[in-house]
Amino acid sequence: MAYRKIINFFFELGMLKKTPRSGYQFLGSGRESVADHSYRVAMIGFTLARLAGNVDPFKTVCLCLFHDIPEARTGDQNYVNKRYVRVDEKGAIADLAETLPFGDEVKSLLREYREEDTEEIRLAHDADQLDLILELKEQNDLGNVYAAKWIHFARQRLVTPIAKAIAEEVLTTDSTDWWFKGHDEWWEKNRQG
Numbered sequence: 001m002a003y004r005k006i007i008n009f010f011f012e013l014g015m016l017k018k019t020p021r022s023g024y025q026f027l028g029s030g031r032e033s034v035a036d037h038s039y040r041v042a043m044i045g046f047t048l049a050r051l052a053g054n055v056d057p058f059k060t061v062c063l064c065l066f067h068d069i070p071e072a073r074t075g076d077q078n079y080v081n082k083r084y085v086r087v088d089e090k091g092a093i094a095d096l097a098e099t100l101p102f103g104d105e106v107k108s109l110l111r112e113y114r115e116e117d118t119e120e121i122r123l124a125h126d127a128d129q130l131d132l133i134l135e136l137k138e139q140n141d142l143g144n145v146y147a148a149k150w151i152h153f154a155r156q157r158l159v160t161p162i163a164k165a166i167a168e169e170v171l172t173t174d175s176t177d178w179w180f181k182g183h184d185e186w187w188e189k190n191r192q193g
Helices: 004-018 034-052 057-066 079-084 089-097 103-115 119-141 146-156 161-171 184-189
Strands: none
Touching: 004 034, 034 057, 034 119, 034 161, 057 103, 057 119, 089 103, 103 119, 119 146, 119 161, 146 161
């Protein structure tokens, strides 16, 4: 079996590392690639699925990992772009899928993510929004007052109780707490002089 089409797929995935999430230009701060975003969305999706209970965490992770894969071909379209630009996402998905031996599975995952309503899909969508809320909270903590306005709308898009509860906790947690709060010994041990 020749692996050229698979290798081309891997190179195409690399485009996601080079594709910026375009909404940050409106926020005025923050920056991440589509690949950065997709990684944390997948980790959040896995976590939500485990917390929710009777949900397939691996299906949720696959939905999260693939949810923005067409953007390797289409670029990231923010909410303003989407008002004016029509992207042939179905065409991008079809063209990608025809090159892969598991292309039907890719098409199925993306169709499900966009058209169906299961708990895994709701959690994957919520993971997408929670990643945005986390990034916005960090930007807010760094002084961007506009981030709070964006958080308001992202919270409204959450649908599952677990994601809503986590979002509320995010808003009361300083984004540096995970490494700074309660770790005085880290800083005291390294005190010079």
